[in-house]
Amino acid sequence: MKTKTAQARARNALYAQSGGVSAVINASACGVIETARKHPRRIGRVFAGRDGIIGALTENLIDLSHESPATIRALRHTPAGAFGSARFKLKSLEQNRTEYERLIEVFRAHDIGYFFYNGGNDSMDTAWKISQIGGALNYPVICVGIPKTVDNDLPITDCCPGFGSVAKYIAVSTLEGGLDVASMARTSTKVFVLEVMGRHAGWIAAAGGLAGRRAAEPPHIILFPEIVFDRARFLERVHKCVGDYGYCVIVVSEGARDPDGNFLAESGTRDAFGHAQLGGVGPVVANMVREALGYKYHWAVADYLQRSARHVASKTDVDQAYAVGKAAVEYALQGLNAVMPAIKRLSSKPYRWTLVPVPLSQVANVEKKVPRHFITADGFGITAACRRYLEPLIAGEDAPPYRDGLPQYVRIRGVAVRRRLKTDFKT
């Protein structure tokens, strides 16, 4: 992976955020920037793409030299994407080579020798392609991917920064919501449904399982994307739960699918005009319970709240997010191109981990789902092995500073880098 010798003069670095944001992606940015600032003889200025890769393509760069050390430090406790992120996947080299050439043109104009791309599967693919075309266009650039996805579906790495905090949010919310329902069930709501993110992998749904240790404790049912939804078995289980415990708490992944492979979310509800209502597997499942069993129900859809909930972030997650940002810069300074720092678990109790560089080509476009042995035989819960895996990831608290009752999240100044190219680029 060491494709070139360490660069002799200081060159600039570009950092860009990609895809859905998280509670800790800015902690990775903090790790990148603070580490880069320690190496002024190797790394000149650090730029950020405004709105991620779109900023790089359109030469909309932010010069982070104008941000104070206090602002950069505060990124560690600030959720969402401080420089803007984008859902924008570059086409393949064959389909649109122009985009890659444009990136290299922007890099050349701003003497960018290091590119750090902070995202999930697609972004690791993009970073890999950029790492290859630099050589082809005779422009030396070191590309390092920084893992980020609340979905926790990147391969090789033990987990993905961003996941631990959403996992903690969902576990805490399931615990708290479960206590609420339990205390009211006699005369009020008997079934509570919490819809969580994870369209293709059930990691976030699995995290809800951390809220309870015994069968009687919520959640009583988890619906995973990995397990085909069986309406009859599900309703039977709900009925039994209400009989045994007086109530039933259900965590459902937005990715839960019926036997035909369709998302449950798309199966039921129509608005007044007959359009299929987008989103909302929570209400679909809750209505199903009401129609079949008649129980009073409530449902919650945490949506963006779960992935931006920095106020209840996992300390493990924050530490890892910072560490992968820091390691990315260190790898780059070692001349490692086309790699991503991956978290390697050394032990679960106590949780010990280290970082290792893995080739981007091995990470790109591979999706890690919840393995079958992490899901109980009946398909409705998590196993002890899953709990052992998940527990360390939500461990520890790292509360942001508060003022007047609210977390003090930082906003960057965001001073623009003066444009050098004469051409515009339409994305």
Added chain:
Amino acid sequence: MKTKTAQARARNALYAQSGGVSAVINASACGVIETARKHPRRIGRVFAGRDGIIGALTENLIDLSHESPATIRALRHTPAGAFGSARFKLKSLEQNRTEYERLIEVFRAHDIGYFFYNGGNDSMDTAWKISQIGGALNYPVICVGIPKTVDNDLPITDCCPGFGSVAKYIAVSTLEGGLDVASMARTSTKVFVLEVMGRHAGWIAAAGGLAGRRAAEPPHIILFPEIVFDRARFLERVHKCVGDYGYCVIVVSEGARDPDGNFLAESGTRDAFGHAQLGGVGPVVANMVREALGYKYHWAVADYLQRSARHVASKTDVDQAYAVGKAAVEYALQGLNAVMPAIKRLSSKPYRWTLVPVPLSQVANVEKKVPRHFITADGFGITAACRRYLEPLIAGEDAPPYRDGLPQYVRIRGVAVRRRLKTDFKT
């Protein structure tokens, strides 16, 4: 209000929770129990009704003498109803005098000289009726109401314990969700809708307004139950927001109503069978935006998560919840019957408050809505006066203890009191 002299011998106390639970109702229980335990010569045992007033009617009582001081102390940081709550409104004395007579019968059987009823409007009405019938049936009992409602709609008191914490949860969530949307809006979601509780009063929706101070900052639009929904004006504002800021964050109360007085939640959505879908003004509003303006949207419904979120409780709220429980016992020991401790604001900056006893008859069945001068002229935001009122209520943090990444909430042993009555009571 001093209707009898202080009772000479120790008599037992009954505490019951009523209505929807909150993040801090157990803090009031903690205040009651810890204070009662300091007066063993006046108060014998403290019982709790299992599932609130239903436990009292059916003689299902919990003997709290068996709970350790550590358990009682931990109630202060444990959300929801530790003894069970109930949505059960006693009929009027004329309609069902039997229920009241039964209560007095249970009180007599267990020598209950003090009754503490922890709830909202309806419960204050019940407590008042019980306080009156005791005398009529020649059974001396002191009834004290303890305010609790996340809706913040009790009159006279500055605020209601339970509200400050849900207000903090909604303000924090609006802030965090708003940062998420802002960072993705260029290529993804442009409109984010957060549905909040408050069927009749918009206090919780108003709290969302604390997240931003400038017009550009979320939430850009709040929809109150107090302001008739005007579809055209709303959509125009959404359009302008997206034009001006690139995105639009909306906080909508479940109590928002159309010009005909119908809940918006009931206006749109039907399930596959054509039944009106219950709940969900969030998706209704989001779909409205999509149909009229075509923006990509997301919506969240916090539902029970907001009122059980002890992990992000307001310290002010926890302190007040404890204080009203403590004061209720002190009032009872002073012989004050048919009163409720009300919070009296002495100043806003710094927030100073004290407790005063108010007659239950003045509190019962009166609903306090958000006054018009707390809502901006356009009906979409909160005024400086509203902010001054709300800010102290979410101030301060009071994190629960954590273990293995999760809050350590307590469960009571719940030892049952031996029944003394031969008769059953069907509720």
